[in-house]
Amino acid sequence: MLDFLDFSILDALDIVLVAVLLYYVYKLLKGTVAINIFIGIALIVLIWKITEALQMKMLSGLLGALLSLGAIAVLIVFQPEVRKFLLMLGSTNFANKRNFLKQLKFLKTEIHTNMDVETVVKTCETMAKTKTGALIVLERTNNLDFVKSSGDHMNAEVNKPILESIFYKNSPLHDGAIIIKENFIVATRIVLPLSNKNIPSRFGLRHRAAIGITEKTDALCLVVSEETGKISYINDGEFVLFKSNAELIEMITYDLN
DSSP, X not given: OOGGGOOXXXXXXXHHHHHHHHHHHHHHHTTSTHHHHHHHHHHHHHHHHHHHHTTOHHXXXXXXXXXXXXXXXXHHXXXXXXXXXXXXXXXXXXXXXXXXXXXXXXXXXXXXXXXXXXXXXXHHHHHHHTTOOEEEEEOOSSOOHHHHTTSEEEEEEOOHHHHHHHHSTTSTTOSSEEEEETTEEEEEEEOOOOOOSOOOTTSOHHHHHHHHHHHHSSOEEEEEOTTTOOEEEEETTEEEOOSSHHHHHHHHHHHHO
16 A cells, blocks of 8 residues: 555655755745645645545546646636746847856845945936936846847946936937846837736836836836826836835845845
């Protein structure tokens, strides 16, 4: 009856690899609504394997059929996460192995950035007072080369005068988005993919573009509305509420790391 407990070194390696895979999937989904669905699926798989090991044929067969039929449903539920992962693979330069591993987050449990978040937020605050429209993309682990090519290359360290001059209404660079990586503005006049999500009509193309890029990648976005002068923070395709600019700085710093 305990024959199923006999396993080889390959079986032990199989268990370790599955455990590592589940750990990183959990980290990817942690803090999202999808984590509850993931835990539910994991419990069903665990019960299924236990019933298989105990040779409970009827229950194990029922659970197995349920999981096989639910594969398509799982892909639909986790569509944003799957899309981000595939987009990351497609936009990764495989010639640079170190960069590829960094994007998968397998080398580090945390990615620390030296981005001057305070300067970025305070510049947005200044532009908000004059109702100067702005769209700022903060790159994290996903490579954004697929959108950088739509604009102009730049390699300027982040500071308040440069940010204000880029988004000045008479500047040739003010249209489109800018991308900040680490603490450098790496591209300007970027054209971002627009989201198909239904959002209130008071939000314009800047907000729709910010939602679009954060749906497809793990980037963060700051938007300054040209109509209202309000600052919006967008992460994972959703508006993130904040009470003050100090709180916003803390939230972005936390999300970047």
